[in-house]
Amino acid sequence: MKSDFKFSNLLGTIYRKGNLIFTSDGTKLLSPVGNRVSCFDLNKNQSFTFSYQHRKNIQCIALNKQNTLMISIDEDGRAILVNFVSRIVLHHFNFKSKIQTIQFSPCGKFFAIGIGRFIQIWKTPDLTEDRQFSPFIRFRIYSGHFNDILNISWSKDSRFILSTSKDMTARLYSLNSDEKDVGMTFSGHRDYVINAFFNSTQEIIYSVSKDGALFKWEYIEEDEEENKPSSWRITEKNFFYADGKLKCASFRPESNLLIVGFTNGEFRIYELSDGFNLIQSLSMGQNTVNTVEINNSGEWLAFGSSKLGQLLVYEWQSESYILKQQGHFDSLNTLCYSPDGSRLVTGSEDGKIKIWDVISGFCLMTFTEHTSSITQVRFSKKGNVLFSSSLDGTIRAYDLIRFRNFKTFTTTERIQFTCxxxxxxxxxxxxxxxxxxxxxxxxxxxxxLLDSLTGHEGPISCLSFGMENSSILASSSWDKTIRIWNIFARNQTVEPIEIQSDVLSLTMRPDCKEIAVSTLDGHIAIFDVEDTKQLHLIDGRKDILQGRYLNDKFVSKNSNRGKHFNTICYSFDGLTLLAGGNNNSICMYDIENEVLIKRFVVSENMSLDGTLQKLNSSKITDSGINSDLIDVQREASDLEDRIDNSIPGSKRGDASLRNTRPEIRVTSLEFSPTNSAFAAATTEGLLIYSINSDLIFDPFDLDVDITPESIIESLNEKEYLVALIMSLRLNETYLIHRILESIPLIDIPLICNDVPIIYVNKILEIIGNLLIKNNSPHIEFYLIWIKNLLINHGTYIMSNKFKFQSSLKLLSRFLNKYAKEIVKMGKRNQYLLEFINANKGLKKENENEDEDEEMEDVEDEEEKEGIIEEEDDDEAGWFGPNSKPSNGIKFVGPDDSDSDDNDDELIDV
Incomplete structure (x- = not known):
């Protein structure tokens, strides 16, 4: 099995804090998620997360107008410059102070940052200038504010800068040194000035304050008669009169749209071209709207709420949501892949179950029937039913076709289910x-309730069925034993398997021949199911990467905390084991050799407890307390941020209100059924690690004679089998794709019969990728390939299921995806097909009648001439396969109609 898994996406968490950004074309949205950045493609309905990480949570991000460079800055002022197109980190830089805001100039040559009460202008790194050792060059510093800067805005021509501050003023600066006299202070607000904007002509400035006041400033030319110099003056004052404080604002100069968000969850849209006109007023809940952004076209509005982790994209003209996503409010407890690997289900402490699409990264459905923490989720074999257990004393079954809870399982006594x-x-x-x-x-x-199995003398920790034998159940307990049960046997007397320590996790190999258990002493033991002998023992304590906690007085290597695995899982081939626990590492083991193949670091985010490795002496105060444990921001923060509305004694909810840091941990792991990815439920969210096969050159049994030129030459000479095998050995996808589609239809059965068995899995996997990922239109052609491969090699495939697990899951996903569409298309065209068949029969009858009439005329003429011969007319009225039934008949596919109610409009004759 391959071990080169790399981070590919982050699910389960949508938005944490910071600002949102639209790309210049308005189709993509960038959102900071902890110490990473996620990108949502709103047109293609896809998302991805950049692989790089910050040392702490991201404070603000910025993207230049050309969509080539992105800068993200964390809470400590450390910046990372990224190539947005190739997603490659270009440079790291430390501003050595907290940055509140960053904005690129419209021309793209500069960017401005608010650092404390100063504004710094920096030159954007450019390829035309040789700055190998200093990509960041500071251009200018502006001062004048007496408190921290909140926001910065550029004029359209990149000449002027507007800054707003907590000192209740806004200031105007010029980028050109010869225009120093344009500097201006806009005062008059009675609270923090949240933001200020130029209009499209740059002759009007709007400033918005926290108390809900909107001031309109106009530039008045010099009046010599009244002896008044040129200056900016307030020409209009407006107030929002909202129940909460104003938290964020965004302005679109071209359309004069102002969008504001409040602490009570309300957001409003105003039009400022002619007065102060309210267009819409909506609410996204009772929690604060932390950030708002509008795209360049002015159609889509993006909102983020950090407390709920909610992200909205709203189209205000049609009054509809383009994107409405929300992560889990509390930490993840469990996860599970669907049998075809296309969906992921997560359960959380907040009692919610969410279904995620693996390809798009979006949440498809949320179930809220449970009233307490979710402890485990599992799919049925076909994948249309989901089961979940909870601490509320119920196990529920969900129908994933109609998306409803259709059955609830309980016991005679109220107990909390943990597995x-x-x-x-x-x-x-x-x-x-x-x-x-x-x-x-x-x-x-x-x-x-059919039965209750007794025998364990401690709480049940884990239960597991195999994939092949439905009667074998393995259970583990805190009584230091594991038991193997035969569910359908009459006698349930089971001999326990003694373990040296408490069992934390248990998993059964898919073929039901082995079980693996992780124990409290840090070991992983593998047992044979039939004779209960121990086959392997892995000591994981030396492989665990355990970080140092803030209140620890010693380094991490001397800590005993988290030196064990709380969750383990088998790969689908049964050769690899994945393990994780209350630490910062995910370990992948080769079972046969009992060695560590690879260790994955979950997070480098030092905002979480348990990620730091060394003792930082600079953080230790004279009293011996870590300075990170002292809340230095609480006195300087706003009143509404200091108020704690949580229930007294509650340990759930927003942990930041009690000045505690979440601890890094891995609560659940599972391999994808295709074996090309695995998912980890962590404190950071749902991490997806996968193998990017497109970028890997992995030849098979290659020699010097196999080149793309020789493969094409064999194809041109119609040596199809030789060309196919050579391309499979070279393992270049584009060549295999070309050769597969160049083989004539009549030769496919012969090729499938003669292809060596070692290449069958590769061919099936490539066909599955072409159908799923590339959306190949040659569906019937590839189905013929699959059919002939299964006919000729089905016996070997059935006897070696786990070798073909990945490719067969891909094909199963494709068939499940298109089967419903084909059935729906058949139903929509039912009457059309009946009409064609009837038309075809009528045409045959008409042709037969015409030919009969012609034959009668010929016979009459022959009778007159005395020449009568009997001839066979069996082929009379034959209707060829290439003949067309009728002109103007239109077949309707699944995308041609929105609903099944339009059947009467499907036929156009």
Missing amino acids: LAIDPSSEILVGGSQDTFEIYVWSVQTGQ
């Missing part, structure tokens, strides 16, 4: 609890 398992046939459901020492068995069809 569940569903057998491969999806007939039996089992659940375990830490309140009682029994394992409960239900019938999925009837929902009745």
Whole structure:
């Protein structure tokens, strides 16, 4: 199995803090998520997360107008310059102070930052200038404010800069040194000035303050008669009169649209071209709208709420949401892949279950029926039913076709379920609890409690079924034993397997021949299911990367905290084991050799507790306390931010209100059914690690004679089998694709029969990728390939299922995706097909009648001439396959109609 997994995406968390940014074309939205940046493509309905990480949470981001350079700055003022197109980090820079805002100039040559009460102008790194050792060059510094700067705005021509501050003023500066006299201070507000903007003519300035006041400033030319110099004056004052404080504002000069967000969750849209006109007023909840942004076309508005982790993109003209996503409010507890690997399900402490699309990265559905923490989620074998256990005392079943909770499983006594398992046939459901020492068995069809398995002498920690044998159940407990049960046996007397320490996690190999358990002493033990012998023992303590906590007086290597694995999982081939726990590492082990293949660092974010490795002596005060534990910002923060509305004694919710840092940990791990990715539920969110096969050159049995030129030459000579095998050995996708589609249809059965068995899996995998990822239009052509490969090599595939697991899952995902569309298309065209068949029959009858009439005329003439011969007319009226049924008939596909109610409009004759 390949081990070169790399970080590919971050799900489960949408927005944390900071500002949102639209690209210049308005189709992509950038959102800071912790110490990373996520990008949402609103047209293609896809998302990705940049792979680089900051040392702390991101404070602000900026993107130049050309969409080539992006700068992100964390809470400590450390900046990272990124090539936005290639997603490559270009440079690291430290501003050595907290940065509140950053803005690129419209010309793209400069960017301005607000650092304390000063404005710094820096030159944008340019390829035309040789600055290898100093990509960042400071151009100018402006001062004048008496408190921290909140926001910066540029004029359209990149000549002037507007800054707003906590000192209740806004200031105007010029970028050109010969225009120093244009400097101006805009005072008159009675609270923080949140933002200020130029209009399209740059002769009007709007300033917005926290108390809900909007001032309009106009430039008045010099009046010699009244002896008044040229200056900016207030010409209009307007007030929002909202129930909450104003938190953010954004302005679009071309359309004169002003969008404001308040602390009570309300946002409003105003039009300022002719007065102060309210267009719309909506609410996104009861929590603060922390940031707002409008795209260049002025159609889409983006809102972010950090407390809920909510992200909205709203189209104000049609009054509809383009994007409405929200992450989990609390930490993730469990995850599960769907059988085809296209979806991920997560369960959280907040009692919600979310279904995520792996390809797009968006949340498809949220279930809120549970009233307490979710402990485990599992799919049925077909993937159309989802089961979840919770501490509220119920196990629920969800229909993923209609998206509803259709069944609830309970016991006679109210207990908290901590684990569940569903057998491969999806007939039996089992659940375990830490309140009682029994394992409960239900019938999925009837929902009745069938049995309770007794024998454990401690709380049940894990339950697991295999994928092949539906009767074998493995259970683990805190009584230092694991047991193997036969669910359908009459006698349930089971001999326990003794373990040296408490069992934290258990998993069964897909073929039901081995089970692996992780224990409190940091070991992973693998046992044979049949004879209960220990086969392997892995000591994971030396491989765990455990960080240092803020209140620790010692380095991380001397800490015993987190030196064990809380979750483990098998790969689908059963050769690799993945392990994680309350630490900063995910370990991948080769079971046969008992060695560590690779270790993944979960996060480098020092805003989380447990990521720092060394003791930082500069953070230690004279009293021996870490300065990071002292809340130095609380006195300087706003009143509404200091108020704690949480219930007294509650340990859930927004942990930042109690000045605590979340600890880094991995709560759940699972391999994708395709074996090309795995997911980890962590404190940072749902991390997806995958193998990017497009960028990997992985030849198979290659020699010097196999080149692209020789492969094309064999193809031109119609040596199809030789060309196909050579391309598979070279493993270049574009060559394999070309050769597959160059083989004539009539030769496919012969090629599939003669292709060596070692290449069958590769061909199936490539066909699956072409159909799923590349959306190939040659569906029937590739289905013929698949059919012939399965006919000729099906016996070997069935006896080696796990070798073909990845490719078969890809094909299964494709078939599930298109089967519904084809059935729907068939239903929509039902009457059209009946009409064609009827038309075809009528045409045959008419042709037969015409030919009969012609034959009668010929016979009459022959009778007159005395020449009558009998001839066979079996082919009379034959209707060829290439003949067209009728002119103007239109077949309707799945994209030609929006609903099944339009069947009467499908036929156009």
